[in-house]
Amino acid sequence: MRISLASDSLDGVASELVAEVERRGHSVTLYGALAPGDRADWAWCCSAAARDVAEGRADQAVVCCWTGTGASIAANKVAGVRAALCADAATAAGARKWNDANVLALSLRLTSRQVLTEILDAWFSGAPSTDPEDTANIAYVGEIR
Numbered sequence: 001m002r003i004s005l006a007s008d009s010l011d012g013v014a015s016e017l018v019a020e021v022e023r024r025g026h027s028v029t030l031y032g033a034l035a036p037g038d039r040a041d042w043a044w045c046c047s048a049a050a051r052d053v054a055e056g057r058a059d060q061a062v063v064c065c066w067t068g069t070g071a072s073i074a075a076n077k078v079a080g081v082r083a084a085l086c087a088d089a090a091t092a093a094g095a096r097k098w099n100d101a102n103v104l105a106l107s108l109r110l111t112s113r114q115v116l117t118e119i120l121d122a123w124f125s126g127a128p129s130t131d132p133e134d135t136a137n138i139a140y141v142g143e144i145r
């Protein structure tokens with residue numbers, strides 16, 4: 001898949017994230033501190049990655065900041081994006097299954113290298129539920145303005 005990656009710093013697992021996503025066979029587009037010369041403030045770089053998803057230039061995105069909060073807020077302000085802030089694999093699996101999340105938000109403060117691999121394994125192996133209750137929830141949040 002085409003995955004856009006954004007981080008407002010190179011702290012923690014930011015660099016490992018790029019390597020781990022590429023190692024799983026995906027092509028990456030980089031923003032913020034991951035792309036030398038790009039604006040690295042969380043609002044700008046995470047919005048840019050989320051817009052790639054909303055506008056069809058990427059299939060999914062992973063956005064990061066120190067807490068993960070700003071990254072998830074910035075991504076979720078983009079229409080069509082369902083960003084999930086995930087601190088563990090179970091949350092990532094649920095985000096793909098029940099929320100059809102298309103942007104993964106990570107906290108650089110909380111995410112260890114081991115947990116990063118667990119989250120990415122769960123995220124990339126997950127698929128959205130086809131249960132009508134789940135699809136109705138997803139459709140409804142897409143309509144709320």
Ligand SMILES: O=C(CO)[C@H](O)[C@H](O)COP(=O)(O)O
Pocket residue numbers: 008009042065066067068069070071
């Ligand atoms: O977690 C964040 C936003 O939610 C940022 O990473 C945090 O605010 C640090 O930003 P800066 O390094 O620009 O002070």
